[in-house]
Amino acid sequence: MSLGLPSWTDLWLAIGLGIVIGLISEYVGCKSKKAGNRSLLLLSVGGVVCLIYTYPLGSAVLLISFAAYAAIVTMQLTDGRDKYLELKEKVRHLGVEEIAVQRKFSRLAIDVLLTLLVTVGMVLAIIYLPEEQSVLPVINLFILLSIYGKLVERMIIFLTTKVYFVQQEGQLLIVSRNKSKQLPLHELEAVHVESAPDVLKLNHLFVVFTSHEDYTVNLGRVLCLTYPGESIYLTLTETDRWKVRFAQYLPPEQAAAIEERTTLPLWHPALLKRLAGKLYYAVTIKGISAYSALVVLLYQLGVPVWSMMVIILLWWGLNLYFSDRVLAAALDIKEIREGKVYEAAQRIFQQAGLGRVRLYATEAADYNGMAIGMNVGRSMIVLTSATLKLPLKALEGIIAHEAVHVQKRDVLMGQVLRLAGLGLLGGLIALWFDELQTLVVEQTWIVISIVVALIWLFPVYLSLIHQWMEVRADHLGSTYLEGGKAQMAEALRQLAVHQERALDKSLEYSLTSTARENEGSGRLSVLERDKWGWRLLEFQLLLHPPMYWRINTLLTYRQGWGLGLAKRWLVERFKESLPDRLIAGKNSNHKSGAGI
Structure with a gap:
């Protein structure tokens, strides 16, 4: 197979191996959780060794990935x-x-x-x-x-x-x-x-x-x-x-x-x-x-392959253009045409210069809001039914944030930049295809290292794009609010607190009595600055910056959106991803926002 991919028979065998490992470890875990964990470890190590010994390293890595994922999916079936x-x-x-x-x-x-x-x-x-x-x-x-x-x-x-x-x-x-x-x-x-x-x-x-x-x-x-x-x-x-x-x-x-x-x-x-x-x-x-x-x-x-790519890209572009209608169908939305929330939204839209944007509601227990549509004329802002229960001032902040996403065409730009990243990767692979085929045979570890690096770097690239858009939406959106940045910070706090409470309750209904007692001990709120490992994941891989940082920045940064705030975000994105002992002055700004 191209680039040394294993055969379909080998892939199905790897999936079967993962399922068997998951079933055996779960069966043993029914008798003793400790024994189940040990059997999972032993079977996993045994499976990895067997695959590496049997197949070339490049094929073995892919087969191990399939086996591991199959085992995870199998064990998820018995989570409860x-x-x-x-x-x-x-x-x-x-x-x-x-x-x-x-x-x-x-x-x-x-x-x-x-x-x-x-x-x-x-x-x-x-x-x-x-x-x-x-x-x-x-x-x-x-x-x-x-x-x-x-x-x-x-x-x-x-x-x-x-x-x-x-x-x-x-x-x-x-x-x-x-x-x-x-x-x-x-x-x-x-x-x-x-x-x-x-x-x-x-x-x-x-x-x-x-x-x-x-x-x-x-x-x-x-x-x-x-x-x-x-x-x-x-x-x-x-x-x-x-x-x-x-x-x-x-x-x-x-x-x-x-x-x-x-x-x-x-x-x-x-x-x-x-x-x-x-x-x-x-x-x-x-x-x-x-x-x-x-x-x-x-x-x-x-x-021909090149024609396939052109046709698929054209269809992708068409899907982007009609994405507002497609997502509207998926969300089962209902337009909000009256009431205090409607009136507040119209004031914000007018300030943002968005004359054709409409406000919708969708039935969901999640606390969330989203902007959909690829351009201003075809965009809409959707709030969940749970979010609509928040105080009006908080809803104004959420609507103002989403209005900036519409104003700056962030949905379109996010998709275009994602495609550009994938296109760059595809172009590099096509450019170096012959060399990669040779490396698969002669220096498999180099190809594996490249693949692992790309697996990590692409989410970092997406995180960089989307977090920049989120920070901009927070601070530009605050200019459309009577309470400014303080109102936007409180809106984010209200959204985070209610969502966290709802998730905690939902989890509590499914946990055992012992697990519920252990769940609350030592766990930090999303409004608090977490340990280094979690901060690294939040700043480098997630599409939104950590909530504690967003709220604290709104309350402490006195200037508006611009180059100064963009530089602060980039610097703190890097600094907050480091262990605490390496961060100079770590107790200055972030501690003050910990309990917001």
Whole structure:
């Protein structure tokens, strides 16, 4: 295979090895966690040694990567084992009432069908692309491991989920082998009923935000329970009875006005446009199935490689142009046309010179806002339903930040610069292709070193671009606020605090009692300056600078956005990535922002 890639048989064997290692270590871990960890270590070392001994070093490294990823995906399927065992014991010893559910495989069949529909292009690339095009199928195989791992997780949830009500403790127990939850009903925030599962909202392949937990097991009525950080979707046999029962834990005004929503079936004509939009999002933005299918088609037609690249780039550009409509379909947005938030947004848009930007809301438990669209005339700002619960001043700060992203066309520039980086890498590989082939055979370690360096450097390059845009949006956006930088800093603080609380709660529902006690000890807030290792990852690999740094900079830097602030960000991006003992004056600025 090109550049010494291993054969498909070897790749499948490596994946099988990883799955076996994951299953054995998890089985042993059921008896003893320490023994499970030891078996994982021994099997992993043994597998690595075996692959390195059997294959050339370049092939061995790729096979080890596939085996490791397959093992990780396999072990993720049993992440919730401890909570499952704890709740099974609780059910056995407490007076609980089992809530009846009726499984119908038609519900699971829809998820399987949608997954196959989204991934068909990647599967075709693996089957039909020849040896010289093997890099794309190998990438697809990595992606498919994750996607089909999620499908297996969904199957386990479907087959094993049971639901219990613990009246004396006011708790709802969802007992599933890989995703059990212990939900205190006094923390319930809202309840609504849907006429059927909205699979385009529940399936992770069709959504931007993934705060929905899908426990539906048939195509009947759905009871949705909203908690901090997530929404739980259940199909219970006696939906109305349990709706009334759970509503007792809500404030009286909410309990009296529980919403009933109608969900249209996938084959309904009115839903076809939504289905087409979400499917297009899944195969072009969330995955690469559409691009893979296009490559297969062009290859079968005998199109030259350079023409393939031109066609794919043109289609990529077209997708960028229509990205606002594609993402709008994925987000299921609703336009905000009145109210205090709308009025505040119009004031900010007017100051920013954005006459054609619209404000939308999407239903999600995440605290987030985003700008979408490749140019000002086709852009929109979207806030999640959770974010809209924040104080108005905080919402003004979030809208002002996103307005700068629209004003500066950051979405477009981010994609163009990403493509430029990939193009540069591709050009260098094409330029030195013959030399690389020789090195694969004669000096494999050099090629491995280059690959490892690129794996790290490309995310650093992306981080550099996007963090610069985020810092600019913070400081330019503050000029559109009455409270200036202080209001923007408080908006970021509110967003971070609420998101952190929601994530903590969501995690708490899935952790065992022992894990919950250990989770809070010694853990820093996102508003605090963390240890060196975490700072290095945050500053060099993430797309947003650490929140403690963003807030502190807004409160301490007195000038506006310009060369001075850009230089400060670059210098502190480097300094904050160093161990504390190497940073001169580390106690001056950053400590003051630690608790904001």
